[in-house]
Amino acid sequence: MSHAEQFEALDAWLSEYQAVWRARPFVQHRLPWEADWTELSTALRARALEQAEADHGDPHRLDLPAPFPALAATSRRLSRLPDWSSSPPPVPLNLSAHIPGRKWQQIQHFAHITSLTLTEPAAKWVDWCAGKGHLGRLLGWRSAAPVMCLERDRQLNHDGAELSRHWQVCAEHVEADVLAPETWGRLAAEQSVVALHACGDLHATLLRQGAAAGCRQLTLSPCCYNRIASPAYEPMSALGRHAAVSLSREDLGLPLQQTVTAGRRVRALRDRSMAWRLAFDLWQREARGVDEYLPTPSRPESALACGMPAFCRDLAAHHKLALPEPENWAVLEAHGWQRLAIARNLELVQALFRRPLEVWLLLDRALYLEEQGYRVRLGQFCPVELTPRNLILLAERAS
Ligand SMILES: C[S@@+](CC[C@H](N)C(=O)[O-])C[C@H]1O[C@@H](n2cnc3c(N)ncnc32)[C@H](O)[C@@H]1O
CATH class of the missing domain: 3.40.50.150 (Vaccinia Virus protein VP39)
Incomplete structure (x- = not known):
């Protein structure tokens, strides 16, 4: 394929599936494509967080229901470029x-x-x-x-x-x-x-x-x-x-969402921060009675040391929300971790693009x-x- 042919083929494919790669698993509780691809949705939602992490870098080889394998094959074919990454000669x-x-x-x-x-x-x-x-x-x-x-x-x-x-x-x-x-x-x-x-x-x-x-x-x-x-x-x-x-x-x-696998400590901190943000998201939707995502600001690592309730209260204060406290913080946290596992696995479809x-x-x-x-x-x-x-x-x- 010439560059023009490859560009046109990619453009047509990306345009056809734009609703899929534009879906936002961390923001939307149900993605638009899940209604059409129910088997794929169910399979991804049943997977663990560790599985999402392991497959984040290279989701193409995953054995998942249709249309995942076909999308993976097209993704590979259309983005193929020569690999020149052989070892360079030594330098002092x-x-x-x-x-x-x-x-x-x-x-x-x-x-x-x-x-x-x-x-x-x-x-x-x-x-x-x-x-x-x-x-x-x-x-x-x-x-x-x-x-x-x-x-x-x-x-x-x-x-x-x-x-x-x-x-x-x-x-x-x-x-x-x-x-x-x-x-x-x-x-x-x-x-x-x-x-x-x-x-x-x-x-x-x-x-x-x-x-x-x-x-x-x-x-x-x-x-x-x-x-x-x-x-x-x-x-x-x-x-x-x-x-x-x-x-x-x-x-x-x-x-830019593909990252080189971080060390275990960094990964654990990142996951905890994301799970707590998703817990806050569940809390604020329920407490406000509004099914709408609120963006959360970045926080230093030290904010995680104060515990999950303090972390969530701080996010509520950022949005100037006086929310009634959840009945059980531990249950809310567990739901946050569940949402994280689901979002990270649903993200594997987006990752193909x-x-x-x-x-x-x-x-x-x-x-x-x-x-x-x-x-x-x-x-x-x-x-x-x-x-x-x-x-x-x-x-x-x-x-
Ligand atoms: C990501 S770093 C890459 C540095 C280097 N090429 C490398 O790979 O190690 C980007 C560099 O661009 C510089 N930079 C950013 N904006 C610039 C600008 N407007 N003019 C000149 N340099 C700029 C930054 O200071 C930084 O050193």
Whole structure:
């Protein structure tokens, strides 16, 4: 399939099932699709919380009633991209000093694929939203081409410059806001720009301004598609602008729901917080006599130490509600945990649409760059265990 064909197939499928992936298991007590797919609904509602957790990352292989297997197969087929996540060559360990293990592995994979797949060697690297410039430095160290790191955080630039000096990499760490037009003048045709995990508007700006400057190569792995200034997604490509699917900012959060499995302690705290929020939800609906979800604000971990009744009373106070106390807090808490198990299992249906939606967004970017005269390849640069944001877009200006 060409990128345009893959985009159109995904668009038609996502449009057909939008009521399914837009359903919100934590907010709605019955999802619209449950009335049509009763067997699937019953099977999911009977599962335990631990089962939902175990299958969250890869729900596709689950043996569940129709139409789950068919949806899973289509999800896989339409979001398939080449897997380039083979092991990168070793790099001196010291170069990774101060970088968390998973981040360093992502950087090595990204740098490896970038060097491997670009048909012309880079003359000048630009690391867009560079942080301390670890990626740019590794590319510069390997290729001996100079590097310019664009980053708005002064401290990160300062630390990055020290590391570059230490490793004798010719790198300039520039304090710059990449959303500001005066920064765009720094982009030039002879540059190869890389961006690892630049959020929504930050990487969209790179694509627009990099293409306008005619940069010879653009390589990026997007993340946080929902971090945009506009209230809804504004497609970049012509096909995207005529797509059947139109996305709200909330929709753009769906691909981000896949998380790398957290440690046991973090998971336990997250689950308890969610179960208590759902208990509050049951309480407030019942006590107010209004079947409506009320959003709950984030709370520090210490709020969990005060116990479930205090946690729920605090949420009620946040909404300025004076609710009659529940008859039995322990029973309410047990119901909260039950709701959590149900919501997390129903979420597995939505999870089948996460990757297709992400690939739809990536293809919109690829199609845009093709319109601008680039040859574009898409694939996976590292295993999903290192980061679920493991898609990469490699674009080279057609000479
Ligand atoms: C998710 S981090 C990625 C950093 C690095 N590329 C990496 O993968 O380790 C995003 C970086 O973008 C920077 N950033 C955010 N907004 C920016 C802006 N408007 N201009 C320049 N840098 C920005 C942040 O300070 C942060 O260092």
